[in-house]
Amino acid sequence: MRTRLQIAIDGPASAGKSTVAKQIASQLNYIYCDTGAMYRAVTWAALKEKVVLDDDAALAQLLSHLEISFVPQKAGQQVLVNQEDVTQAIRTPTVSKHVSTVAAQISVREALTAKQQRLAVNGGIVMDGRDIGTTVLPNAQVKIFLVASVKERALRRYREDLAKGFKVDLQQLESEIALRDKKDESRAISPLTQAEDAILVDTTSLSINQVVDKIMEIIKKK
Numbered sequence: 001m002r003t004r005l006q007i008a009i010d011g012p013a014s015a016g017k018s019t020v021a022k023q024i025a026s027q028l029n030y031i032y033c034d035t036g037a038m039y040r041a042v043t044w045a046a047l048k049e050k051v052v053l054d055d056d057a058a059l060a061q062l063l064s065h066l067e068i069s070f071v072p073q074k075a076g077q078q079v080l081v082n083q084e085d086v087t088q089a090i091r092t093p094t095v096s097k098h099v100s101t102v103a104a105q106i107s108v109r110e111a112l113t114a115k116q117q118r119l120a121v122n123g124g125i126v127m128d129g130r131d132i133g134t135t136v137l138p139n140a141q142v143k144i145f146l147v148a149s150v151k152e153r154a155l156r157r158y159r160e161d162l163a164k165g166f167k168v169d170l171q172q173l174e175s176e177i178a179l180r181d182k183k184d185e186s187r188a189i190s191p192l193t194q195a196e197d198a199i200l201v202d203t204t205s206l207s208i209n210q211v212v213d214k215i216m217e218i219i220k221k222k
């Protein structure tokens, strides 16, 4: 493969995007960029600074002194906010619960979209999120829209949270995921939606390896 491609992987929460995107980036020796981690990092900082989460002006002010950086690691990436390691802190149920509200604010979307476009400018990147194929990288050569049923996604999040030592209720997770989908799909700016030229991959009954193989086949045809 001569050209270093832009690969966009979008889809709802817990559809398997980050696991799959990491493996594809590693196979191709590309950069992996988890854009959800950026929205989570802003949410973590806003909660810490007690910024009202839907106050766009206050969030713009917060963003002006927030430096979010990724340090590539063997198993993914370390996330830093103003040099502080927040890799674990941005994955708590509290951040998950509030991130959709922050991600709906225009100043946050504009700042993070610009940052993501800068990261992808030379290609050789697998970027996962909600609006990569539609807004961030509309000219990406490969666009995948990854989905799975709400039940299956809640179960995956449940297992992940348990492994991290969080006590969670499966039923509650299911309704939180459904609510997050609704918020992500219905927001005014860059809602979660499948790009017209994206390929739909349903992961409900597929293993991670099967999904990775399927996407690698699509990439090889480019």
Ligand code: DC
Pocket (backbone or CB within 6 Å): 013, 014, 035, 036, 037, 039, 040, 099, 100, 103, 128, 129, 130, 131, 132, 180, 184
């Ligand atoms: O993929 P995730 O669960 O870590 O994403 C966290 C939130 O960030 C999710 O609720 C929607 C938002 N998000 C977004 O709006 N746009 C992106 N490109 C990535 C994530």
